[in-house]
Amino acid sequence: MLKRLRQPIPGAQPRLRFEMPPEQLDMREAEPSDAGDVDRFGSPGPRISAQHPLYLGFMGTVGVGLALLVYWIGSNTTQLLLWIVAALFIALGLDPVVRWLEGRGIPRPAGILLAVSVLVAAVVGFFATLIPTIVEQVTELVRQAPVWVRDFIDSEFFRTLDSQFGVRDRINEELDKFVNNPEAMGGIFGGVVGFGSTVANGLFGTLIVLVLSLYFLAALPAMKKWGYRLAPRSRRARVEALSEEITRSVGNYVIGQAVVALLNATFAFIVMSIIGVPFAVLLAFVVALLAFIPLVGGLIAGVVVILITLTLGWQSALAYAICYFAYLQFEAYFISPRIMQKAVAVPGAVAVISVIAGGSLLGVLGALIAIPTAAAVLLLVKEIYIVRQDNH
Secondary structure, eight states: OHHHHHSOOTTOOOOOOOOOOOOOOOTTTOOOSOHHHHHHHOOOOOOOOTTOHHHHHHHHHHHHHHHHHHHHHHHHSHHHHHHHHHHHHHHHHHHHHHHHHHHTTOOHHHHHHHHHHHHHHHHHHHHHHHHHHHHHHHHHHHHHHHHHHHHHHTSHHHHHHHHHHOHHHHHHHHHHHHHHOHHHHHHHHHHHHHHHHHHHHHHHHHHHHHHHHHHHHHHHHHHHHHHHHTSOGGGHHHHHHHHHHHHHHHHHHHHHHHHHHHHHHHHHHHHHHHHTOSSHHHHHHHHHHHHTSTTTHHHHHHHHHHHHHGGGOHHHHHHHHHHHHHHHHHIIIIIHHHHGGGSOOOOHHHHHHHHHHHHHHHTHHHHHHHHHHHHHHHHHIIIIIHHHHHHO
């Protein structure tokens, strides 16, 4: 039975693949395999002079047109470009894991499936924790809202305001106007629809990024090979070496930042559980996401959790602040240097400027990819521009 299943289906044809053309030798070394082909297509004539006015005008016009076309495409596909950058960033981050699994004897497809499954499980776990918490809080708010309103109306403060300014009659009048105003009711309906569209777009974007990450991760070796073939053969080895160093640094940075964020969230969850902070699991997810942002992510996460901990009292907030910020110092001097020693090396001032610039341009995604991008630029400057300047 297994032998029959392995046999090809009668009449089936193999799927067409876009193969890379073989690398050509030097024209002086290459010999034509068939003289008839040369006679058939003829020999190339002399190239037009680059100084010819017609050539200059035509190529200048084509260059301007292409620039305008690229600008128009980029301005109308901004969201898609952000999804592609995020997917490529995730693929480069998962590639070291896949290669590590390959070194342990696991086939690359199985390693890709395992790595993407872990990523999907993390995303599903986050939403599975977030959505029930939001539903629970909204339900509690709806249930408690009438009680809060009634207590406020029965308070002495409201009675004083009502006796002096007629607040109750004014509120009833504004409510009647609001209910009878079709534009206001339409605005509420439009806001609900807009919120639903935002949630749907977010889920769709997450799905697109995951699918693109899977495709990029599977095709990453072929993508690199094609990219290297675009460079001239005389410089191909140097381009390949620089590109491999950049992709290795980016991948190690993503893995290192993920480990740092996981340790940060684990410590925060332990401290929140000891103190008794509500929704510790959800806040741990928030801390992990914010800790991905370099330099300032941990500080922002600490401030957010401290503000929520203030609902338990200033003593609890102070205890959490002391423990968490002490951990941030320990992380900065002992954990991060050991985890990031094989990743990127960027000066502090350049890191701060790149994170601010990346966040201003692309938001959270820009802040995440800012430091790897700065490291790549510094590597290219050091290995290309400085070497060229030293040789002049």
